[in-house]
Amino acid sequence: MEALEQRICQEGRILPGHIIKVDGFLNHQIDTQFLGELADEFAKLFDVSRVTKVLTAEASGIALAAICSFKWGIPMVFAKKAKSDNIEGGLYKSEVFSYTYKKSYTMICAKDWITANDKVLIVDDFMANGQAMRGLIDIVKESGAELVGIGCAIEKGFQDGGDGLRKDGYDLKSLAIIDEADENGFVFRKQ
């Protein structure tokens, strides 16, 4: 998606350790009008009329999923990082290793909100190693729901998360895939 690639070039920053920061429009300050454009792009790539739930992960996926959900008229669910004493039994659970924080956490989702009757589109803002995405996929599998597809705004193509998911047969669509990010700037995969 050209508008997203342009925005990454204009506002994205590259930090040591191949960390890409787009926190001026995507995941700290958020340009929700622009998220609306991303939602429209996902709606061209997936048959959202079949989708009954938009699923994302706490925390930075929530805004994008909320705008998709709002524009498409479909409820959203966000999987949580386990810690709350507000969540009782009846949970789907998946262990996720976070490379960012160098430790594992348990991703949880109440069974009430995704069932075998649902058709789920996973939406997330960012993917590197794909661990959080695989946690969300686990939750969909546990529920027995149909996984319609996986929409990601920005994929770090030089890490193996996205290509691993494609190899495993998942219908993953990323709106921008960054194949290189260094002092020379960003190189995007042609799609």
Place this chain on the structure above:
Amino acid sequence: MEALEQRICQEGRILPGHIIKVDGFLNHQIDTQFLGELADEFAKLFDVSRVTKVLTAEASGIALAAICSFKWGIPMVFAKKAKSDNIEGGLYKSEVFSYTYKKSYTMICAKDWITANDKVLIVDDFMANGQAMRGLIDIVKESGAELVGIGCAIEKGFQDGGDGLRKDGYDLKSLAIIDEADENGFVFRKQ
């Protein structure tokens, strides 16, 4: 707001320890169309045409803030719980004690995204003791921005967070204030 009170009565559950769960429409599964109605109600209570940033806290406030931001055409910012190695210097910080998790955490926000020129409306989904809300207020004060007001969807009126903020002179508007929640159901404050 009558529609919100009705929804709380229909779908809200009361757990031991005065925990109120509205996770079927507000903060786990989320009815974003309904959040759109909440956003419209906030727009009657505050002059959103003056607002330059919608500010909320990770994680459950993000969806509501995103819908407000989208409907009003104003960017949003969410304050994060400190932990990421993705966030370098230049931060506003506030220590927040969470009664839910019985420990303190540091709420952070990059200085880039709220400045002295901003006019900030704080929006959050839920308030009990008001600690997270005071963390957000601290961030606005640190930035030198103007605090236009504080919009909260559901306030637990039987805890002191909201009334404490009103006593301190803040323009806090809650769309539903629950004054009692027990085996007899919910009692809402007349506003």
